[in-house]
Amino acid sequence: MPAISNKGLAMPASPIRKLVPYAEVAAKKGKKIFYLNIGQPDIKTPKVALDAVKNNSLEIVSYSHSAGFESYRKKLANYYQQRNIPVEADDIIVTTGGSEALLFTMGSITDPGDEVIIPEPFYANYNGFATSSGVKVVPVKASIDNGFALPPVAEFEKLISSKTKAIVICNPGNPTGYLYTKEEMEELSALAKKHDLFLVADEVYREFAYEGATHHSVMSQKGLEEHAIMIDSVSKRYSMCGARIGCVVSKNKEFINTALKFAQARLSPPTFAQIASEAALETPQSYFDDVINEYVDRRDTLINALEKIEGVRVAKPKGAFYCIAELPIENSDDFAQWMLESFEHEGETVMIAPAAGFYSTPNTGLNQVRIAYVLKKENLLKSVTILEKGLQAYLKK
Structure with missing residues (x-):
């Protein structure tokens, strides 16, 4: 069999996307998944951008x-x-x-x-x-x-x-x-x-x-x-x-x-x-004002809820729409996979990004996860409840 390059073998898997196969299996089993692993906003794309493509007359x-x-x-x-x-x-x-x-x-x-x-x-x-x-x-x-x-x-x-x-x-x-x-x-x-x-x-x-x-x-x-x-x-x-x-x-x-x-x-x-x-680029400033206000509300909702979970530490973000949370576990890769494969609360679970993949120093960030607050506030609160109950069950197993 022809050999794959050393460079190809060294390419790291994405910590954001590598759990997708487990999420797909969970979804097929009927679990509802709250995706906190990827920075895909649920904010609507500006209409002016969509219309420019829709109404284009290129031949x-x-x-x-x-x-x-x-x-x-x-x-x-x-x-x-x-x-x-x-x-x-x-x-x-x-x-x-x-x-x-x-x-x-x-x-x-x-x-x-x-x-x-x-x-x-x-x-x-x-x-x-x-x-x-x-x-x-x-x-x-x-x-x-x-x-x-x-x-x-x-x-x-x-x-x-x-x-x-x-x-x-x-x-x-x-x-x-x-x-x-x-x-x-x-x-x-x-x-x-x-x-x-x-x-x-x-x-x-x-x-x-x-x-x-x-x-x-x-x-x-x-x-x-x-x-x-x-x-x-x-x-x-x-x-x-x-x-x-x-x-x-x-x-x-x-x-x-x-x-x-x-x-x-x-x-x-x-x-x-x-x-x-x-x-x-023609998007009005009001769009950004509304979006920023929404993200501030989401950030505060998420951080306040996470801080109430025993053993969890979280750094309050000053920008973007992510946070790093430190969990009372040893291996967030194992925990994130377990949440998809083996846990559900009222038919729902969460997908998070293990944070070790955001470091290049080996064995660093093993007890941390990245959470993207790109969901509506009510879904963020549900997600934190699921995360808390998941932690409780995981630590008992």
């Missing part, structure tokens, strides 16, 4: 420019400028989701054997993107004790080597919901300049900053123009996960020209999804 679905529609990039630049992110259309490459933007970035700034430093826990697919590029993730561990705040910059600095090419952050964070402060962004920017590194910021949850907090973009940092790379996506902002449209943004022309070669190799991003994404 030929042709390739676009490899960097994406010029009209879309110009409107995107205007959107960013209104948010104190000083970029132009030529600084933007439209990608097939934020995932492709990260892959283009890894391909453009690293060689096999190079290293990137990432505060953990982090978005699980960073492990996959690094593995597919032959890059080593060097983690800096954040702690639930202080809400997963940025670890001291000294912890980053002592890990920098001749192989280090970048520091990668997610702001606000997935899976923690942590929102970086102005001072933390300035500290990271100074470190990137001092050691001549790229600072890559995944900002797909930019709009989701709560209680009047301000999001500080990597692209707004003074003097960081040659170092800053921003990753973005329409998936969460407009509840358009299936559109698969993102972008990579930088003022560094050598980087953009290099990333464009990767974009040319895959030809172009999808046409209809770009049409929808361009139209989505």
Whole structure:
């Protein structure tokens, strides 16, 4: 039998999706499942985006420019400028989701054997993107004790080597919901300049900053123009996960020209999804105001309910729509699978994401889970009740 590549064997399974087969079996048995494992909002996609596709009169679905529609990039630049992110259309490459933007970035700034430093826990697919590029993730561990705040910059600095090419952050964070402060962004920017590194910021949850907090973009940092790379996506902002449209943004022309070669190799991003994404930029501010209020209510509902469960610790998110909860168990992979295979409460159960997959340090986060509060409040309360009863039964078995 032909051999699978070492790279393929090393690719990690998604902690978000790997339990899907167990969920499918549970659903076939008649269990109702509350899906807390994946950041798929139940918020309606803006009508203006859906109508742009529905009412389109294209007769030929042709390739676009490899960097994406010029009209879309110009409107995107205007959107960013209104948010104190000083970029132009030529600084933007439209990608097939934020995932492709990260892959283009890894391909453009690293060689096999190079290293990137990432505060953990982090978005699980960073492990996959690094593995597919032959890059080593060097983690800096954040702690639930202080809400997963940025670890001291000294912890980053002592890990920098001749192989280090970048520091990668997610702001606000997935899976923690942590929102970086102005001072933390300035500290990271100074470190990137001092050691001549790229600072890559995944900002797909930019709009989701709560209680009047301000999001500080990597692209707004003074003097960081040659170092800053921003990753973005329409998936969460407009509840358009299936559109698969993102972008990579930088003022560094050598980087953009290099990333464009990767974009040319895959030809172009999808046409209809770009049409929808361009139209989505016309979404009124009232849409975001309503969405933010809804997520704050959901966050408070979830956190308050989780904190009442004996033995559970949870960090209160400042942005995005995830939280990390620490459970009184030893192995959340086993618990999450058991909840689907062996437990139900009134015919219902929950699907959660084991948090170990959001770390690259082995045997870390084994008693933690990520919960996405993307369900209505009444369903979140039901989910927490199911989780509590499941914990009680699991600890007795």
